[in-house]
Amino acid sequence: AQSVTQPDIHITVSEGASLELRCNYSYGATPYLFWYVQSPGQGLQLLLKYFSGDTLVQGIKGFEAEFKRSQSSFNLRKPSVHWSDAAEYFCAVRGGSYIPTFGRGTSLIVHP
Amino acid sequence: DGGITQSPKYLFRKEGQNVTLSCEQNLNHDAMYWYRQDPGQGLRLIYYSQIVNDFQKGDIAEGYSVSREKKESFPLTVTSAQKNPTAFYLCASSVLWDSLQETQYFGPGTRLLVL
Secondary structure, eight states: OOEEEOOOSEEEEETTSOEEEOOEEEOSSOOEEEEEEEOTTSOEEEEEEESSSOSEEEOGGGOEEEEEGGGTEEEEEESSOOGGGOEEEEEEEESSSSSOEEOOOEEEEEEO | OOOEEEEOSEEEEOTTOOEEEEEEEOSOOSEEEEEEEOTTSOEEEEEEEEETTEEEEOTTOTTEEEOOSBTTBOOEEEOTTOSOOOEEEEEEEESOSSOTTOOOEEOOOEEEEEO
16 A cells, blocks of 8 residues: 655745755555645646656756655755745655555745 | 636535536546545545546545546536535546556646535
8 A cells, every 4th residue: 555644734934945845655666756736725736756767856946856765755855945835735656556645735834 | 728627616505405516627638536625634535537438436435426428527516415515626637547657637626615
């Protein structure tokens, strides 16, 4: 079975500071991993995905994520956060099922 | 522009009433999905459809029904049997059903409220 955990419900950062959102997955083999962003009252938009190759994945809006098999993690990072990055972020995994499993989300709050 | 449209943006349901949420895509995708989103619970799958005239129950199908008569349309009906329908409903689609690499594309959502 596949599962994903986002340990942080809320994260608060100052504008211009760096960001790391945590995602831990559970799956026996190499999973397919995704990060989505959701602005308030909107649908989800794909930021990036990983399924093979280079473990550091670049996405849109200046985001990147690193797949670490030894830690079962796929953390999302951004070197300098902008106020417009305030949103809900979801990690998702596909492995044993074609249906992705989503984490509960992390709400990012950006202080000016 | 290609994409997924959902309507209405807000929907109000009275006790004992069935309501239908619309989802249309012009991406020529085979697979479509309905998710329910509640605060702090992430996305939970209600129904999905791999192809026209076929659909499968997801994790929380009780109190909901769907149809897939056309490739581009996948309406969701919230029946009176669903006792706690207040939530944000998201429709999604993907090119294929059976590919682990597939990206899901999401519509803007419908917020359902009970009067």
